[in-house]
Amino acid sequence: MQFELTEEHLLIRQAARDFAQTELKPGVIERDEHQKFPAEQVKKLGELGFLGMMVSPQYGGSGMDAISYSIVMEELSKVDASTSVVVSVNNSLVCYGLEKYGTEAQKQKFLVPLAQGEKIGAFCLSEPEAGSDATSQHTTAIDMGDHYLLNGTKNWITNGSTASTYIVMAQTDASKKHRGINALIVEKGMEGFTVGPKENKLGIRGSDTHSLMFTDVKVPKENRIGEDGFGFKFAMATLEGGRIGIASQALGIASGAYELSVQYAKERKAFGKTLADLQAIQFKLADMATEIEAARLLCYRAAWLKDNGLPYAQAASMAKLFASETAMRTTVEAVQIHGGYGFVKEYHVERLMRDAKITQIYEGTSEIQRIVISREVLK
Numbered sequence: 001m002q003f004e005l006t007e008e009h010l011l012i013r014q015a016a017r018d019f020a021q022t023e024l025k026p027g028v029i030e031r032d033e034h035q036k037f038p039a040e041q042v043k044k045l046g047e048l049g050f051l052g053m054m055v056s057p058q059y060g061g062s063g064m065d066a067i068s069y070s071i072v073m074e075e076l077s078k079v080d081a082s083t084s085v086v087v088s089v090n091n092s093l094v095c096y097g098l099e100k101y102g103t104e105a106q107k108q109k110f111l112v113p114l115a116q117g118e119k120i121g122a123f124c125l126s127e128p129e130a131g132s133d134a135t136s137q138h139t140t141a142i143d144m145g146d147h148y149l150l151n152g153t154k155n156w157i158t159n160g161s162t163a164s165t166y167i168v169m170a171q172t173d174a175s176k177k178h179r180g181i182n183a184l185i186v187e188k189g190m191e192g193f194t195v196g197p198k199e200n201k202l203g204i205r206g207s208d209t210h211s212l213m214f215t216d217v218k219v220p221k222e223n224r225i226g227e228d229g230f231g232f233k234f235a236m237a238t239l240e241g242g243r244i245g246i247a248s249q250a251l252g253i254a255s256g257a258y259e260l261s262v263q264y265a266k267e268r269k270a271f272g273k274t275l276a277d278l279q280a281i282q283f284k285l286a287d288m289a290t291e292i293e294a295a296r297l298l299c300y301r302a303a304w305l306k307d308n309g310l311p312y313a314q315a316a317s318m319a320k321l322f323a324s325e326t327a328m329r330t331t332v333e334a335v336q337i338h339g340g341y342g343f344v345k346e347y348h349v350e351r352l353m354r355d356a357k358i359t360q361i362y363e364g365t366s367e368i369q370r371i372v373i374s375r376e377v378l379k
Contacts (some may be wrong), residue, residue: 005071013070016075019048024080029222031082031206035198037162038083040262041335045083046117047260051090055099055115061108062115066241066303067106070248074296077252078259081355082206084252086294089158090114094167097183097238101226110165110185122163123242124154124186125235131155133234134169135178137138139214141170148172148184148224150192150217160210163194164188168214169231181231184225188374192217200309240313244302247319248325248360251295257327257334257352258288264338264347281337288330295323312378319370324359331356 003012023041031038053069055061068099069091075083098111113119131135139152150170157166166186168345173180186193196211226234262285275281298319305312331353335342344350362364 005067008070008072012064013071013075016050016072017050019077019307020043020076023067023085024076028082028206029348029351032351033205033345035200035205037208038080038086040160041080041083042086042120045087045116049117050087051085051120052095052115053091053119055111059099060112061095061099065077066244066306067300068253070244070303071184072298073248074252074255077249078256080206081249081352082204083252084249085158085204085207086120088242088249089123090121092242093123093238094165097123097167097225097234098239100237101230101234102207105220106185106225107224112253114165119161119164120159121165121167122157122159123238124157124166124168125239126154126156127153128153132365135169135181137169137231138153139168139170139186141168141172141182141219144170144218146221147220148182148219150184150186150214150219152214154212156199157210158214158362159208159214161198162208166212167225168212168219169235172228172280176229178232179229181235182223182228183231183234184219185225186214186217186219187286188310190217190219190282197261201358203351203356203358205354227295239363241306243316243320244299244306244312244368246359246363247295247299247302247316247323250320250323250356251292251299253352253359254288254292254295254327254330254358255354255357257331257349258285258292260336260349260352261285261288264341275337284333284337288333291326292330293376294325296321297321314373317364317369317372317376320359320364321366321373324356326368327356328353 047060052061053064057063059245095114116123141148141150168184168186172182174223192215194213199209265281268275302312302315302319305315306309334349338347341347
């Protein structure tokens with residue numbers, strides 16, 4: 001076993017850490033309060049190659065491994081999870097799926113600008129009546145010969161209004177159930193495609209979350225990913241990798257809250273001592289540090305399995321489950337350690353606590369992760 005990061009990994013971590021501190025932190029409270037999308041910061045991340053991290057240089061990507069991706073997600077998420085989720089969706093759910101399953105023409109037209117950060121992608125699976133039950137797709141894509149006629153609504157779509165390229169799951173043959181679902185590439189500006197109002201959310205408020213409506217949208221047949229009926233398998237395969245990204249995001253939120261708590265405990269005085277001298281606080285920090293380290297190892301293991309072409313579905317679900325639960329526990333304790341100061345925006349931890357909650361919900365709830373894990377262990 002090798003537990004040391006490579007020199008390249010350390011350099012990538014430092015680059016991501018520097019970016020988070022210099023580019024993300026200065027305006028993060030304001031962006032959260034005003035639900036402002038971090039457009040300038042995302043543009044710079046694209047220039048650094050962080051929006052197509054694992055894409056081959058042949059298609060404009062950085063050609064990095066999944067461990068590098070996990071490291072970057074943690075460092076960005078320590079400061080601003082609203083920005084890191086853009087990185088996660090573009091890398092895991094859009095670029096990965098296009099590179100692995102798309103045609104050469106699709107890669108040239110859509111993947112290259114996405115990997116280079118010139119455009120942003122969105123992954124459209126959830127619906128008003130299809131959240132955890134992803135097989136229950138009510139959005140339809142009727143086969144019209146040379147194109148599909150797309151109708152329906154998608155909910156909770158990250159990058160909803162800022163994306164240019166949308167991968168949409170839709171039902172073509174209801175009699176085949178999940179085997180009748182297709183994955184279609186929809187472009188912004190297609191007639192009949194409209195973006196609904198921005199969601200007013202508890203956390204990751206800078207993230208651009210919208211409902212999308214499709215009314216008789218004509219999608220060319222060449223925009224279908226894979227064979228007819230491949231859509232559900234495509235969605236599940238991309239979500240496996242996406243869970244590594246969200247697990248790493250949760251890890252970062254927890255790490256950020258922990259680091260702020262250690263710093264505050266060393267500075268704040270009570271009863272004639274610093275908080276760090278009080279055993280009650282020491283024990284909280286010890287538990288936080290232990291769970292965060294365990295979550296980090298789970299994230300790295302899932303990423304390592306993916307990098308080595310080994311099955312990683314169970315490992316990714318374990319990482320996502322444990323890291324998201326750790327993020328929630330750690331951020332709640334971070335607010336407690338900060339006391340009254342933890343309840344105000346200036347000290348950041350209340351925002352991290354709000355941001356942590358979504359990691360237990362999106363890209364598969366904690367309950368769904370337990371189903372995935374239990375199925376694997378019972379095989």
